[in-house]
Amino acid sequence: MLLGVNVDHVATVREARREIEPDPLTAAELAVRGGADGITLHLREDRRHIQDKDVIKVRRKIAIELNLEMAATKEMINIALRVRPDMVTLVPEKRAELTTEGGLDLIQGRRKIKHAIDMIQGRGIPVSLFINPSISDIEISKELGAQMVEIHTGLYANTKGRKKTEELARVKKAVRRGLASGLQVNAGHGLNFSNVTKIAAIKGLRGLYIGHSIIANSIYIGIEKAVKEMKRLINISST
Numbered sequence: 001m002l003l004g005v006n007v008d009h010v011a012t013v014r015e016a017r018r019e020i021e022p023d024p025l026t027a028a029e030l031a032v033r034g035g036a037d038g039i040t041l042h043l044r045e046d047r048r049h050i051q052d053k054d055v056i057k058v059r060r061k062i063a064i065e066l067n068l069e070m071a072a073t074k075e076m077i078n079i080a081l082r083v084r085p086d087m088v089t090l091v092p093e094k095r096a097e098l099t100t101e102g103g104l105d106l107i108q109g110r111r112k113i114k115h116a117i118d119m120i121q122g123r124g125i126p127v128s129l130f131i132n133p134s135i136s137d138i139e140i141s142k143e144l145g146a147q148m149v150e151i152h153t154g155l156y157a158n159t160k161g162r163k164k165t166e167e168l169a170r171v172k173k174a175v176r177r178g179l180a181s182g183l184q185v186n187a188g189h190g191l192n193f194s195n196v197t198k199i200a201a202i203k204g205l206r207g208l209y210i211g212h213s214i215i216a217n218s219i220y221i222g223i224e225k226a227v228k229e230m231k232r233l234i235n236i237s238s239t
Helices: 008-017 024-034 052-061 074-083 110-121 135-144 154-158 161-180 196-200 212-221 223-238
Strands: 002-006 038-042 065-070 087-090 127-131 148-152 184-188 207-210
Touching: 002 065, 002 184, 002 212, 002 223, 008 024, 008 038, 008 212, 024 038, 024 052, 024 212, 024 223, 038 052, 038 207, 052 065, 052 074, 065 074, 074 110, 087 110, 087 148, 110 127, 110 135, 127 135, 135 148, 135 161, 148 161, 154 161, 161 184, 161 196, 196 207, 196 223, 207 212, 212 223
Parallel strands: 002 038, 002 207, 038 065, 065 087, 087 127, 127 148, 148 184, 184 207
Antiparallel strands: none
16 A cells, blocks of 8 residues: 655745745655655645645656646646646645645536546546545546545544544445446545554555645654654555
């Protein structure tokens, strides 16, 4: 199972002061040393953290998978086609949100998402859709022609008790349906050192995409150690 490390919040710290450090590229290089299988950058329309130059630098310097998270807009499609990441994950964006709050609205945004998929995959770059753990979202993702989906695990991560068990079951069901539909299935959002193991134990998942918890813990123990520990937990759960 792959571990894709999102280094957006290294840039969040940098942009708080408009300084040159900390540098997301340096964080990405340390994540690679820690065992990361991929690096994720979310280039938001409002450029609140990752900047265009970060995407270009990481693309040039990092040899492992680069996953570019982005909205399905003309501007972002053009950037993806120019930078040519290893994969693109289409995500919803709201200007007022602190972080991505849920999966894509595949019904309201169907035409725009379909156009983005066709444009990007037409140039040989696989597209993943960030979706809620629902069967209908899996089915629509398949209809739209995406090669991959990333199951939103935020509700599982942020609930407790019986509700958490129910949300875990929803994630598992969505993963099974995605695999049965011929999609590659990833998962991510809200995963941390306490809750990752039950998700990592789901058979058939291609990869987990994790950022905030690794970056937060790296403040205490360093990015390299944080990535190694997350990778260890995933490995022992997915074998």
